[in-house]
Amino acid sequence: MNEPNAPERQNADDLRELYRAAPQPEPPVALGDDIRQAARDSLRVSAQRGAWPWRQGVAVAAVLVLSVSILLLFPREQLHAPGEAPVQPPAVSDAPQPAQPAAPVPEPLPAPAAESKRNAAGKTRQEAPPAAARTLLQAPADERSMDSSAAGAVVNIPRETATDSRTLVEEAEQPDVADDVRDDADVLEKSYYRSSPELWISHIERLLSEGRFADAKREFDAFKAQHPQHPYAAR
Amino acid sequence: MDAATNAAGLSDEELMCAYRDGEAACFDKLYQRHASSLYRFVVRNAGDEQHANELFQDIWMRVINSRARYVPTASFRTWLFSIVHNRLTDYYRAQARRNARIEAASTDFEQFSDPDPLPGEALQNTQLQQALIREIGTLPRVQREAFLLKEEAGLSLDQIAEVVGSSRETIKSRLRYAVAKLRTALREEL
Numbered sequence: 001m002n003e004p005n006a007p008e009r010q011n012a013d014d015l016r017e018l019y020r021a022a023p024q025p026e027p028p029v030a031l032g033d034d035i036r037q038a039a040r041d042s043l044r045v046s047a048q049r050g051a052w053p054w055r056q057g058v059a060v061a062a063v064l065v066l067s068v069s070i071l072l073l074f075p076r077e078q079l080h081a082p083g084e085a086p087v088q089p090p091a092v093s094d095a096p097q098p099a100q101p102a103a104p105v106p107e108p109l110p111a112p113a114a115e116s117k118r119n120a121a122g123k124t125r126q127e128a129p130p131a132a133a134r135t136l137l138q139a140p141a142d143e144r145s146m147d148s149s150a151a152g153a154v155v156n157i158p159r160e161t162a163t164d165s166r167t168l169v170e171e172a173e174q175p176d177v178a179d180d181v182r183d184d185a186d187v188l189e190k191s192y193y194r195s196s197p198e199l200w201i202s203h204i205e206r207l208l209s210e211g212r213f214a215d216a217k218r219e220f221d222a223f224k225a226q227h228p229q230h231p232y233a234a235r
Numbered sequence: 236m237d238a239a240t241n242a243a244g245l246s247d248e249e250l251m252c253a254y255r256d257g258e259a260a261c262f263d264k265l266y267q268r269h270a271s272s273l274y275r276f277v278v279r280n281a282g283d284e285q286h287a288n289e290l291f292q293d294i295w296m297r298v299i300n301s302r303a304r305y306v307p308t309a310s311f312r313t314w315l316f317s318i319v320h321n322r323l324t325d326y327y328r329a330q331a332r333r334n335a336r337i338e339a340a341s342t343d344f345e346q347f348s349d350p351d352p353l354p355g356e357a358l359q360n361t362q363l364q365q366a367l368i369r370e371i372g373t374l375p376r377v378q379r380e381a382f383l384l385k386e387e388a389g390l391s392l393d394q395i396a397e398v399v400g401s402s403r404e405t406i407k408s409r410l411r412y413a414v415a416k417l418r419t420a421l422r423e424e425l
Binding site: 015016018019021022023024025026027028031032034035036038039040042043046047 | 259266270288291295299300363364365367371417418421
């Protein structure tokens with residue numbers, strides 16, 4: 001490695017001395033302040049990013065919750081026609097059912113489970129689609145009297161839920177309970193198709209096509225009373 | 236003791252690491268140590284203060300933005316002037332047309348002799364000092380950069396070679412030509 005030799009160094013020294021003696025510009029004070037402020041701001045931004053590492057997680061969770069909520073709400077909104085006030089289904093009495101001493105209880109349940117079973121059964125009766133309830137009631141007895149092991153094997157659902165379903169079938173087999181369920185199903189079905197004029201008209205047309213003229217007439221009269229301004233009511 | 240007091244005793248590398256880890260006062264100290272020489276280096280290279288101010292601010296912003304990647308493998312000064320060199324290279328590319336005349340002169344190295352040292356009284360001549368600054372501005376870019384990295388940044392030949400990505404011998408040659416050309420120009424002023 002060759003450093004500059006002595007004459008070269010001496011020659012450079014005089015230039016260096018002259019250079020040092022020349023006016024030396026300094027950076028503007030305002031520019032320096034801006035740069036130092038930028039340095040502090042950069043640190044602050046980094047610190048904020050580091051101090052809130054869960055922000056992204058919260059944001060993703062919030063988006064997921066909102067998306068699921070919207071998806072769950074959407075089918076309900078579809079039941080109601082635009083601009084039409086939703087028709088609330090009539091409240092079904094949650095009064096305790098009459099005691100059923102003859103009904104066999106397959107497995108005893110602990111008190112909380114039994115309570116949830118009762119609630120679930122009531123809820124199912126309120127929310128089950130009418131068609132499903134009709135199918136259940138009109139099914140042959142041998143299909144309905146499926147034993148508990150078969151029910152568990154076929155649907156492969158949690159034991160408590162399977163017990164609830166079985167209890168519903170058993171309840172439906174009782175004559176007075178079957179009447180109650182049928183009445184509930186009728187009320188629900190009526191509430192459903194009466195919730196919008198279009199559904200109601202479809203129902204009337206279906207009754208006519210099935211030859212149930214008396215039922216169709218009764219529904220048409222009810223429709224006219226409910227929607228006197230509707231073009232269909234003028235027919 | 237506050238952070239600024241503590242920073243006073245730290246090396247450049249320690250200051251930069253401390254700034255990287257969140258100590259704003261350490262950046263202030265680094266700026267205080269290097270701002271003047273870096274600014275002069277940029278002014279001499281850019282030629283005018285308006286461009287120099289933009290370059291100067293941009294260079295420090297690069298330092299700030301690259302602090303997370305800073306690893307003290309080389310001296311802070313070498314790292315700093317590597318950033319300066321890269322930024323100036325970009326600047327020169329943008330100003331290529333403007334500098335075309337100066338670049339052309341860099342090919343004619345043979346015209347410079349190795350003149351005698353300047354007389355001692357000439358060093359106090361203000362007119363000569365201004366002429367020196369002016370002549371530095373007319374040096375070929377690579378020679379001017381080598382000269383200023385040595386005189387202003389205080390880097391060694393090896394550090395200059397590392398900064399500009401050339402060999403030590405190339406830097407030595409550039410310096411020799413730069414000094415010779417400056418001296419020739421200054422003799423004409425006397």
